[in-house]
Structure formats: structure tokens, C-alpha cells
Amino acid sequence: MKRKTLAVIIILSALTVLLSVSGLMSGSVRLSLREALSGLFTGEGSAGVIVGKLRLPRVLGALLSGIALSTAGVLLQSATGNDLCSPNVTGMNAGSGLLVMAVLCFLPSLIPIIPVFAFFGSLLAVTLVILIGESVPAYGRKTTVILAGVAVGALFNAGISFLSQAYPDVLGSYVFFSTGGFSGVRLSELPVPALIILLCFVLSFVLAPSLELFCLGDELAANSGVNVRRTRISALLLASALTAASVSYAGLLGFVGLIVPHMAGRLVGRKIRLLLPVSALAGASLCVLSDLLGRTLFAPSEVSAGVFLNLLGAPFFIFLLLRRKKDNA
Numbered sequence: 001m002k003r004k005t006l007a008v009i010i011i012l013s014a015l016t017v018l019l020s021v022s023g024l025m026s027g028s029v030r031l032s033l034r035e036a037l038s039g040l041f042t043g044e045g046s047a048g049v050i051v052g053k054l055r056l057p058r059v060l061g062a063l064l065s066g067i068a069l070s071t072a073g074v075l076l077q078s079a080t081g082n083d084l085c086s087p088n089v090t091g092m093n094a095g096s097g098l099l100v101m102a103v104l105c106f107l108p109s110l111i112p113i114i115p116v117f118a119f120f121g122s123l124l125a126v127t128l129v130i131l132i133g134e135s136v137p138a139y140g141r142k143t144t145v146i147l148a149g150v151a152v153g154a155l156f157n158a159g160i161s162f163l164s165q166a167y168p169d170v171l172g173s174y175v176f177f178s179t180g181g182f183s184g185v186r187l188s189e190l191p192v193p194a195l196i197i198l199l200c201f202v203l204s205f206v207l208a209p210s211l212e213l214f215c216l217g218d219e220l221a222a223n224s225g226v227n228v229r230r231t232r233i234s235a236l237l238l239a240s241a242l243t244a245a246s247v248s249y250a251g252l253l254g255f256v257g258l259i260v261p262h263m264a265g266r267l268v269g270r271k272i273r274l275l276l277p278v279s280a281l282a283g284a285s286l287c288v289l290s291d292l293l294g295r296t297l298f299a300p301s302e303v304s305a306g307v308f309l310n311l312l313g314a315p316f317f318i319f320l321l322l323r324r325k326k327d328n329a
Contacts, residue, residue, distance in 0.1 A: 005268045005278070012281035016063070019288040023059040024051050026292060028300045060194075061185035062287040062305065065246040065253055068197045070264075070283025071204055072239040073257025074275050078211040079235035080130075082145055084320055086257035087122070087243040090149040093254065094156035095125025096247035097177065101163045104170045115192055118244035121156075126236050128152050180253030181304030182291050193245035200238045200245075201280065207235055208272040215270070253306050255313020256283050262320070 024036040031039070031047055039047030040056065069087055076085040087093050099121030103110055110117070132148035160178065163170075176184070210231040213221040218228045246253060264278040290305035297303070 005274055008267050008278055009281065012278065012285060016281055016285045016288070019285055019292060020059050020063065023062070023288055023292050024055050026296050027055060028295070057185040057187045057190065058182040058291055059288060060187075060190055061182040061250055062291045063284045064190065064194055064197050065182075065250045066256060066260075066283035066285065066287035067201060067280040068193075068242040068246040068283075069253060069256035069287075070260035070279040071197075071201055071276060072242040073261045074264075074272065074279050075204060075207070075211070075235040075239040075242075076126075076257065077261055078214055078272055079232045079239075080133075080145060081214060083262070084146050084258070084317070085149075086255065086261075087239065088153070088252065088254040089146060089258060089317075090129050091125035091151075091153035091156060092122040092240060092243045093247060093252045094153040094160065095121035095123070096244045097121070097252050098156045098159045098163075099124075100248060101160050101170070101177075105163050105167045112192075115196060115245050115248040118248045119241050120244075122240040122244045122247070123237065125152050125156060126240055130236070176304055177251040178306075179304050179310065180251035180306030181294065182250055182287075183295070183302060183304065185249055189249045193248055196241055196245040200242045201276070203238055204276055205273065207231060207238070208276065211235060212272050251306065253287070254310050255316065256286060256309060258320075259313055259316050260286060262316075 021033070021036070024040060025031045025033060027050070029050060031050065035047045036051055036055075039045065039049075039051035042048060043052050072092070073086045076087070076090060077083050096118035099117040100114055103114055103117050129145055129148045129152055132152075133145040157178070164177075210221075210226045213224050213226050214228075214231075216224070222228050243257075260279050260283040261275060264275050264282055268274040268278050286309070287305060290308040293308055294303040294305050
């Protein structure tokens with residue numbers, strides 16, 4: 001590993017720890033570092049309640065979502081060859097969200113296995129997008145994937161809106177769910193998503209050597225010994241599982257999977273074995289920072305982390321579109 005890459009990982013790791021500790025200290029009630037750490041490790045007194053019941057779940061949820069969505073972004077962009085792909089752009093977020101809503105409305109007894117339904121919703125969305133993309137000539141396929149993702153996402157979001165209005169008591173706040181955030185996360189919700197996210201993150205490194213050859217094109221990758229179809233499907237399955245795990249407790253967070261892989265690529269290049277850990281750390285930091293800003297800038301009022309991510313992501317997406325148009329001119 002190059003010294004630059006190692007330095008980037010060390011700096012991002014330190015930043016992630018710093019932001020996480022700040023997340024335990026900051027909020028409507030400001031805690032000192034000593035109080036926050038005491039509340040974290042002893043669970044005693046008011047600091048123990050504030051940290052253990054309220055802030056720790058938020059910080060852990062943000063860390064996990066950052067890892068999940070940024071890793072999913074790396075996998076999607078590598079598997080499709082489209083640097084504009086991300087879980088929300090391809091409709092995966094909305095697909096997961098629709099099945100989560102369906103379970104909450106019609107099958108509440110199955111709430112403990114919501115991540116499973118979220119996975120199939122995500123997988124359904126990306127399958128539809130890929131099938132639509134495959135139906136057009138190769139020269140227009142990359143653009144069609146984006147347009148198909150927007151259409152599929154709009155369709156599933158319409159379903160979410162319908163269910164939220166038809167069953168208003170099921171979801172405490174549709175606005176919160178549709179933008180995403182961590183204020184309602186409970187520790188009891190995190191073990192299953194955490195297991196899924198960490199397992200998929202490890203498996204991503206198994207696919208990395210094959211995915212790195214995709215930049216040569218499918219034909220050359222196949223000639224190099226890569227089973228292109230199996231590798232692409234495996235990457236999409238992992239991205240679906242990662243997205244679903246995040247959506248199951250944090251809602252429809254947007255643009256993490258778009259922004260972070262590009263940031264990481266600027267720092268360490270496009271080698272996927274380096275992109276994965278750097279993206280995971282950057283994504284974790286970004287989500288924790290967004291949550292921290294949301295509960296401190298306008299205290300005692302609160303803005304969900306998803307709002308800040310959308311404020312960052314939408315202009316970034318437009319920038320990438322304009323840059324692509326310039327490159328193709």
C-alpha cells in the first residue's frame with residue numbers, strides 16, 4: 001500500500017472517531033468528553049441515559065449507513081461501468097422503502113425480518129433498471145440506466161406515498177422516512193443490519209479483483225478469466241443487501257453512494273481494493289457529520305441527516321452530468 005493511501009486511511013479513521021465522539025457529546029444537552037465517555041461505559045446517571053439510549057444508536061446507525069451506501073455505490077459504479085450509479089439513482093432506495101412500508105402496513109408480525117423484505121425490494125428495483133438498460137443499444141445503455149432508475153424510483157416512491165396516506169398511523173413521519181435520518185434509531189434495530197453490512201463489506205473485497213478488470217470492457221475481462229455475468233450479478237446482490245440494511249432503519253438516505261466513491265477516487269484512484277476501505281470511512285464520516293449538523297445547527301429544533309445529504313448530493317449530481325456532457329462534446 002502506498003504511503004499516500006495509508007495516510008488517507010489514517011486521517012479518515014481519525015476523522016471518523018473524532019466525529020463519532022462529537023456525536024456522543026453534542027445535542028440539545030451538551031456533555032463534556034468525560035461525561036460522554038462515562039455515560040457510554042457506565043450507563044449511569046442522566047449522561048448514561050442520553051448517551052446510551054439516544055446518541056449512541058444514532059452514531060452507530062450513521063456509521064453503518066455510511067459504510068453500506070458508499071460500498072454499494074462503489075459496487076454499482078464498477079459493475080455497470082456508469083459513474084452516475086448509486087442506490088438512490090437506480091431506485092434501490094425506493095424499492096427497499098416500498099417493501100418496508102408494505103410490511104409495516106400489512107404484515108406487522110414480520111417486522112423483525114424487515115431487512116429481508118427491504119433486500120428483495122432493492123433487488124427488484126435494480127433488476128428492472130438493468131433489464132431496461134439491456135433493452136437498448138450499447139451506445140445508449142449508460143444513459144438509459146440513469147433514466148430508468150429515475151422512472152423506477154418515481155414509481156416506487158409513489159407506492160410509498162400511497163401507503164403512507166392510506167395507513168397514516170403506521171409511519172410516524174413519511175417526510176422523515178423519505179429523506180432519511182437517525183433520530184429514531186434504537187440499538188435493538190441494529191444487530192441484524194450491522195451483520196449484513198459487515199458481511200457484505202467483506203465479500204466486496206472478494207469481488208474486487210474481478211471488478212477491477214471491468215474497466216477493460218466485458219469482452220477483455222472475460223478473456224482475462226472473469227465470469228462477467230456472475231461477477232456483475234454478485235455485485236448487484238451485495239449492493240442490494242447493503243442498501244436494504246440501511247433503509248430498514250434509516251429511511252431513504254440519498255446520494256451517499258454517489259458522492260463518496262468519487263471523493264475516494266480523487267484521493268486514492270480507481271483501484272477497487274483501495275476504494276472500498278476509503279469509501280467506507282468517508283461515507284461513515286459523512287453520515288455522522290450530517291446527523292451532527294442536523295441536531296446542532298438549529299437546536300433545540302432538528303433537521304434530519306437526509307436533508308444535508310440531499311443538499312450536498314443534488315448539486316454534485318448536476319456537476320457530474322455537466323462534466324460528462326463536456327467530456328463527450
